[in-house]
Amino acid sequence: MSLCNDEAEVIAPRVRRALTSGKRELRCQGLTAVSHMVRRTGEIDDVTLETLRPLLRDPDPTVREHAGSIVADVWIFVPHPRLPGWLSRRQGLQSVKWWFVMRWTGVSMRWTDIGRRFR
The missing domain is CATH 1.20.5 (Single alpha-helices involved in coiled-coils or other helix-helix interfaces)
Structure with a gap:
């Protein structure tokens, strides 16, 4: 969905649900969706950022590493004054x-x- 839709406010609730999933694969897919959303729209809301933040300290090293690269994408594609x-x-x-x-x-x-x- 994040590849087909240019409206971040439509995509964000589903992405947040994936990011808070108990399944590692779904969290990683949610992270990839955040990356696609940010690259296509150039925006991310505060709630999604706060949902993304704990994944940087996730117990699973795969999720942690993926979250770090997604945060780098957010840094690149979203104007810095909009970031926390x-x-x-x-x-x-x-x-x-x-x-x-x-x-x-x-x-x-x-x-x-x-x-x-x-x-």
Whole structure:
């Protein structure tokens, strides 16, 4: 439905029902529907965001990882002034984490290369 309908207010209630399901597969399908909805409409309501937030701490690692990528889609496709503060902080921390890992990996690889030269 989220691929065929351009009205987020029509799709959102069904998506929220899937996100709160007890079944892992249905929660993952609901997350995918959120991604499609956000990409097609460029909007998401506060209730859906608050339903999505606990899935970032879901006990199932598959759901957690999928929820993280969906939050990244929300960050990309929804104008930032419409998003809550927790999402802005989360994406800011993800950017810092990415930068730190890339810098550390780059430094580690350089030291490894230097060590190989002196063997």
